[in-house]
Amino acid sequence: MGQLNLNIKERMxxxxxxxxxxxxIHNGEISMVENYGLQAADTLKxxxxxxxxxxCSISKFATAMLVMKLVEQGILELDEDVNKKLISWKVPSNNFTEKKCVTLRNLLSHQSGIIDPEESFMELDINDRVPTMVELLAGKTRYCKHPIxxxxxxxxxxxxxxxxxxxVQLLIEDVTGKRFEEVMEALILQPLQMTNSTFALRNQDTLGEDVSYGHNYNENLLESSYPIYPYPAASGLWTTSKDLSQIVLELINALKNKSKLGISVGKANELIRSQGCKEWTGLGVFLDGSDKELEISSLGxxxxxxxxxxxxxxxGTGIVIMTNxxxxxxxxxxxxxxxxxxxx
Structure with missing residues (x-):
């Protein structure tokens, strides 16, 4: 598993x-990083x-790791009603919440009773300001037109x-009093030395020379060059394949009681065990197989x-693939x- 048997340039x-x-990733270490092609079509970069x-949605895996860190610190609880700590917005009570409340566990495993409205959570129009989480959840923006x-x-x-x-993002912001991006930077990105990663890319002014532009299937640049999703916890991570591997390694190490973040073996196991009504759903990841053959995945x-x-x-093995x-x-x-x- 330490190499790839594929003519990557030809397949590209x-x-x-x-x-x-x-x-x-092989034997719990990054064994290879290979890069191909261009950051932007018709350039030499x-x-x-x-x-x-x-x-994109691989951000949810990083968010789940952050939640586990905050649970370890006693700031959050996986099975507590999120409304107990939400301040700036509350999950509306109704007939569906009479017997079971919304918790971090069922939010992270997509079993909270929440359904995304149609035509919601698209990329940000470069002419729009970034909406707040409260505006989004209250259904007051075109990025989420109906109250959640x-x-x-x-x-x-x-x-x-x-x-x-x-x-989940709003809860983290409410309990810490800080922006989600700041908490993620301090508790995940910096300790794992993910120096080429950010959740804070919000507009063209923050575009660095190493940020790849997005392309459609015929290699044409997107009209807006790159998409920004104003929902960092769900889809806001910009990173490299090497940096992203660090989160995988952190999970592998946590299972061995060697976490850099202070995540216990027990909490690491919680992430990768079947949750609720679906055996293939973990916390922020999806599961296949069992025991020592367990495979976890996250797609963006x-x-x-x-x-x-x-x-x-x-x-102790894995692969991270990123394309523009x-x-x-x-x-x-x-x-x-x-x-x-x-x-x-």
């Missing part, structure tokens, strides 16, 4: 992928170890939800970018899937 040409970065990509409320009994079903992670897909993170935490091209098909049906199968 086949799929019309502009830029790609891949990192392999090559992808390298410092090239930053939009991780519980629409089925918590833990009775699975509904993938960005809104759920917006609630947004305007101009696709990525995937897969790890076998008990084996939206192929218009599921990751497993494109070059990311081919890389995964080559690794696996």
């Amino acid at each position: 040409e086949h799929y019309q992928v502009t830029g790609l970065s891949v990192s392999l 090559k992808v390298d170890n410092e090239s930053i990509f939009a991780a 409320e519980v629409e089925y009994e918590p833990e009775s079903d699975f509904q993938y939800s960005d809104a759920g992670f917006c609630i 897909w947004g305007a101009g970018f696709q990525s995937m993170l897969v790890a076998f935490p008990w084996k 091209t939206d192929l218009g098909v599921h990751q497993m049906k494109g070059i990311i899937g081919e890389l995964y199968h080559s690794f696996n």
Whole structure:
């Protein structure tokens, strides 16, 4: 598992992928980082170890790790009603919350009863200001046009939800009194030395020279060059494949009682065990297999970018694949899937 058996350059040409970065984890260490193509089409700027990509929904894995850190500190509790600590907005009570409340556990496992409204949580229009979490959850912006409320009994079903992670973000901000990006920087990114990662990319003024531009499936630049999602906990991470591997390594090390973040073996196990009504759902990650063959995964897909993170935490192996091209098909049906199968 320490190498890839694939002609990556040829497959990139086949799929019309502009830029790609891949990192392999073997024996609990990064064994390889390889980069291909360009940060932006029609330029000479090559992808390298410092090239930053939009991780999109892989952000949820990082958010789950942050929650576990805050749980270890006694600031949050996985199974407490989130309304007990939410200050600036509350989950509305209704018939569905009479028997079961909304908790961090069911929010992180997409089983909270929250369903995203249609046509919601798209990328930010560069002409708009960044909406607040309260505005979003109250349904007062075009990024979430309807107020968020519980629409089925918590833990009775699975509904993938960005809104759920917006609630997680607001809870973290309410209990710490700090912006989510600041808490993430202090408790996750800095301790793991993820120096080429940020949740704070908000406008073109913060665009650095190492940030890749997004492309569609025929290698054309997006009109806005790169997408910004104003929901950091759900989809706001910009990072490199090498940096993203550090979160995987932190989970692997935590399971061995060697966490850099102070996450206990017990809390690390909570992340990767089946939750609620779906055996394939962990906390911020998805699961396949069992025992020492357990595989965890997290996928990111947004305007101009696709990525995937897969790890076998008990084996100490994993792969992180990031591209600056939206192929218009599921990751497993494109070059990311081919890389995964080559690794696996």
